[in-house]
Amino acid sequence: MILLEVKNVTKRFGGKEVLKNISFTLNEGESLGILGKSGAGKSVLLHMLRGMEGYEPDEGEIIYHVSYCDNCGYVDVPSKDGEKCKKCGSTLKKIEVNFWKDKNYLYNLKKKIAIMLQRTFALYGEKTVIENILEALHQAGYEGKEAIDKALELIKIVKLEHRITHIARDLSGGEKQRVVLARQIAKEPFIFLADEPTGTLDPQTAKLVHSALKELVIKNKISLILTSHWPEVIAELTEKAIWLDKGEIIAEGSSDEIVNKFMEQVGKFEKPKIEVEIKEDIIRLENISKHYCSVERGVIKAVDNVSLTIKENEIFGLVGASGAGKTTLAKIIAGVLPPSKGKYWFRVGDEWVDMTQPGPLGRGRAKRYIGILFQEYALYPHRTILENLTEAIGLELPDEFAFMKATHTLVSVGFSEEEAEEILNKYPNELSVGERHRCALAQVLIKEPRVVILDEPTGTMDPITRNIVANSILKSRIELEQTYIIVSHDMDFVLNVCDRAGLVRNGKLIKVGKPDEIVKLLTEEEKEEMLNQ
Structure with missing residues (x-):
């Protein structure tokens, strides 16, 4: 029917x-x-x-x-x-x-009518998993033991038995999405x-x-x-x-x-044949560690004794399965997190800045040259894309120049010139999630950082856009003399764009080498998560 x-x-x-x-x-x-x-x-x-x-x-x-x-x-x-x-x-x-x-x-x-939206988790943040599901069941007319039995059945199906009493706001994105699914099904x-x-x-x-x-x-x-x-x-x-x-x-x-x-x-991605001059080191890490203390798990070694150099104009991949420590290491490189121990130097011109030292003569001096796009990026919702790319981030330019620079940057992340000019006067909620993601990348690039860190850059991109962005990364490092660090579990993307990659596993840097060398070191579990081909 x-x-x-x-x-x-x-x-x-x-x-x-x-x-x-x-x-x-x-x-x-x-x-x-x-x-x-x-x-x-x-x-x-x-x-x-x-x-x-x-x-x-x-x-x-x-x-x-x-x-x-x-x-x-x-x-x-x-x-x-x-x-x-x-x-x-x-x-x-x-x-x-x-x-x-x-x-x-x-x-x-x-x-x-049940609905699950991307990047939107309609949950009661301060309530537990089971309370969130019971709330939906009560609205559907379930009460008492019947409601509890139904809630436990749903929790079992979405495989969240280990999170029953956890507060919703503390869950990972995937766990939140499964609670949303259980709540929507509770509506029958x-x-x-x-x-x-x-x-x-x-x-x-x-x-x-x-x-x-x-x-x-x-x-x-x-x-x-x-x-x-x-x-x-x-x-x-x-x-x-x-x-x-x-x-x-x-x-x-x-x-x-x-x-x-x-x-x-x-179609198949074809790497553009462009000669690239990889220059001297711009980042040096020596025995960097980041440890956390947990009541339940004791000392957690999120990053454990990592030594690494990254060169100017290089596209370097930090790869590994979920929870390996890639994002924590990237945050240390970005100057967002201080390491627990170890040494980190960032080159500004001919001078090496000690990134373990706080203040304007330490981390503060180099952070302006590092751009980072996190998975959980956010554009200003009540400002147009042009405003998001200029005045909202403190970039004050004459109107005509601002429009020209913003258009050029949007083109560099995969929009056509016509699409870019059209998008500049729109608000973020008028764009798709994939379009917003590319605008957020443009927001990082327009400030002309020396090093750009992209955390899971392909998460919201369709295969065609993924290839466009791969090309734009490869070309922009020539045009803008850009150094990229790609943090990803998408090994196919890393194979397409990165010169070298480092495999992170349980907080340790296992190996640095060509991306195809790193693939050979992946465990079966890592291959299942990280390879689509």
Whole structure:
């Protein structure tokens, strides 16, 4: 039975069509993947299907076919027509709801539409995992022992038994996403919308979320619409797919068929043949360590006795599985964290600055020459992209020069000149997550640092954009005489862009060498997490 009809939907923002004449249907219990590059319109479509404010179609209709209880407002799938309402015992009847026009039904329908958004965790931060899930179950009508049993069942399926009493704000991104999934399923939805649910997670954590989606959504025959810029996710979790490009459906069919067509466009990455002069050392670490004390685990050696040199104009990869100590080491190199012991020098001109010393003559003198883009970056939401790239970060330039410099920097991270000029007057919430990520990278580059540290730079990028950014990193180190440190568990990206790489394991630097030499040293577990090829 048809559950959802999207009929000739068009949506405009600022006069630009971000969705153009979109039409498709979804049957009860069916799974649909929406594949496309960053900025294709995937998130806008899901926000529209959820009924989020500001996403009403400018043209066309969203029609839901459901069974409805006139007595209490309970909503279920259309095949439940004529059955007893689970909530009050009245008879359900099948109705057709024009979602954005039949306002009488909007509130009750939205309560039963589950959604997982990328980089957004709708949790009660100060409450524990089980309290968060019980809260959702209480709203769905579960009480007492029944609610507790159901909560424990959900926690087991999302594999968070070891985190039951942990406060939500202290969880990792992947753990938060699994709590969100459990909370959404507690609502007993008739449809589940997942917007890039694993786009920013490492492969191992993503597998846990995918497994939970299969167990809770697909196995229970809940209709699923899932967006992703990763073709393998679409192939794994959905039966049929549509390919969105610049707001239009350019292909639809089985998921395998659409994924194959998309991957033909991606093509194989070819490293540009550019002669590079690798210069003298710019960073020297000697026996650097960073230790933490934990009541439960004692002394934690996040970084353990690391010695390393990085040369000017080099692209150096810090690689390793999740939790290996890469990000902690990167924060020490950036001057964000002081080491517990060891020596660290950074070259400014011909002088070596002691980065273990605080103050304007120590770390403060060199930090202005180091740019870092963390995984958890943030743009200023109430400023345009042009303002984010200039005055918001203290870069005061004449208007015309600011526009020119910002445009040039956006082009260097993979936008066309036309796209860059268009994006400069937009606000961050008008861009896709992948576009925001590249703008955040531009925000680092526009300050012209000597060394740029990128922490998991490919997390939110589709394969095509990933290749564009790889090329822009390789070219910008020539044009801007830039030194890069790429912190990543994405070994394929490191193989494409890095001159050398260092393998970090349990806080120790195991080996430094050419990226293809490092691949040979990976354990089977590391290969599973770090290699896509």
